[in-house]
Amino acid sequence: MPIAVQKFGGTSVANAEKIKRAARRAINAFKQGNQVVMVASARGKQTDQLVADAIELNPNPPKREMDMLLSTGEQQTVSLLAMALDAMGHKAISFTGTQIRMVTDGAHSKARIKSIDADRIHEKLDTGHIVIVAGFQGVDDHDDITTLGRGGSDTSAVALAAALKADVCEIYTDVDGIYTTDPRLYTQAVKIDRISFDEMLEMASLGAGVMHGRAVEFGKKYDINIHVRSSLTDAQGTLITKEVPQMEGILVSGATIQKDLAKIGLNSIDNKPGNAAKVFAHLAQAQVSVNDIIQVEVSPEKANLSFTTAKADLAEAKKAIEEIMQQVNCESIFVREDIAEVSVIGVGMRSHHGVAETMFGALSKAKVNIDSITTSEIRISCIVDIDQAQTALVAVCDAFDLDKPAEKRKNQN
Numbered sequence: 001m002p003i004a005v006q007k008f009g010g011t012s013v014a015n016a017e018k019i020k021r022a023a024r025r026a027i028n029a030f031k032q033g034n035q036v037v038m039v040a041s042a043r044g045k046q047t048d049q050l051v052a053d054a055i056e057l058n059p060n061p062p063k064r065e066m067d068m069l070l071s072t073g074e075q076q077t078v079s080l081l082a083m084a085l086d087a088m089g090h091k092a093i094s095f096t097g098t099q100i101r102m103v104t105d106g107a108h109s110k111a112r113i114k115s116i117d118a119d120r121i122h123e124k125l126d127t128g129h130i131v132i133v134a135g136f137q138g139v140d141d142h143d144d145i146t147t148l149g150r151g152g153s154d155t156s157a158v159a160l161a162a163a164l165k166a167d168v169c170e171i172y173t174d175v176d177g178i179y180t181t182d183p184r185l186y187t188q189a190v191k192i193d194r195i196s197f198d199e200m201l202e203m204a205s206l207g208a209g210v211m212h213g214r215a216v217e218f219g220k221k222y223d224i225n226i227h228v229r230s231s232l233t234d235a236q237g238t239l240i241t242k243e244v245p246q247m248e249g250i251l252v253s254g255a256t257i258q259k260d261l262a263k264i265g266l267n268s269i270d271n272k273p274g275n276a277a278k279v280f281a282h283l284a285q286a287q288v289s290v291n292d293i294i295q296v297e298v299s300p301e302k303a304n305l306s307f308t309t310a311k312a313d314l315a316e317a318k319k320a321i322e323e324i325m326q327q328v329n330c331e332s333i334f335v336r337e338d339i340a341e342v343s344v345i346g347v348g349m350r351s352h353h354g355v356a357e358t359m360f361g362a363l364s365k366a367k368v369n370i371d372s373i374t375t376s377e378i379r380i381s382c383i384v385d386i387d388q389a390q391t392a393l394v395a396v397c398d399a400f401d402l403d404k405p406a407e408k409r410k411n412q413n
């Protein structure tokens, strides 16, 4: 029998009515001949509330205890869903991450999944149950509860879909799919019907809030089609899927803006082998994730190195850099928090030229100063002043026609 994994985000299970609606959706899929696994997030803004409760008592709560606390939100949802299904006359059972051995590393608050024991789930599916799994949480080798990072239930769902060899992983949310850019910032943004894993990975890591990046990585690695769709309607959403050649015809699929960034620069470090390795090994040890890195040689003896990181990691990053700066003979460091990064993403860039020119031209016309530029094969990003972020995004979206469906954009082949 085909297996369907259906993940429900916080807004899709926010109250009793919505929980019932999610339960009915699962029953429908079951009646259509699927074995159904539901993955649920904490209800509404509950995780935020739990974070606030913690901070009230301790501004810097131990991460292990934070995971103990935050994982309770999902546990409530899954048991309530099981009760709702039971009331509808359907066999259902809920599980925590620990109960299905969703084993992760020990990095509290940003753990990575290592393995899942699918046996218990299969056993229940085979006896006609709808299985409901708490998203966002796992357990490490010491039996301590971990969480996967905010928004991590998507990752739980796709990882489960891979472990169960599911036919589809549906992500039910309060929007009807992935948009060319955040419609709150650019109201003319349009829904994307299909996007490749690589593009979605870039968009997710650049702050397109809809999907958790790790979820897309799992989808890509195990070739699981991910269907992001609205929990309120039956309309098709956005399919995140393997790249097909036609996708290269679309120059730019989406644009993002990231405002929760900070930048640290190391001025004038010794230009010799092993220095970058030292700096980033030290940052990794402090569990700081780094986004874009720029190093420029300024003389045969000296180089400037800078990188961006999430504002939330800035304090730890700065501490780590201060510890290491002498070892690389760094003259001074500078930190900027008043920045934003605007990016365009598209697999079409691989085979077409002129994308950079169009982007820089649009920013120049809008009188936005570009602080620094980084690129990947399918992305161009510019750091700009945060107070020009909105202007920059609109200029770029207009330039690439991101207010039109892909087939109607100019510059397409």
Ligand code: ASP
Pocket (backbone or CB within 6 Å): 009, 010, 041, 042, 047, 048, 073, 135, 136, 149, 150, 151, 152, 153, 154
């Ligand atoms: N409840 C968690 C959060 O709010 C995980 C999730 O919703 O995916 O981040």
Ligand code: MG
Pocket (backbone or CB within 6 Å): 009, 010, 151, 154, 210
């Ligand atoms: Mg989410």
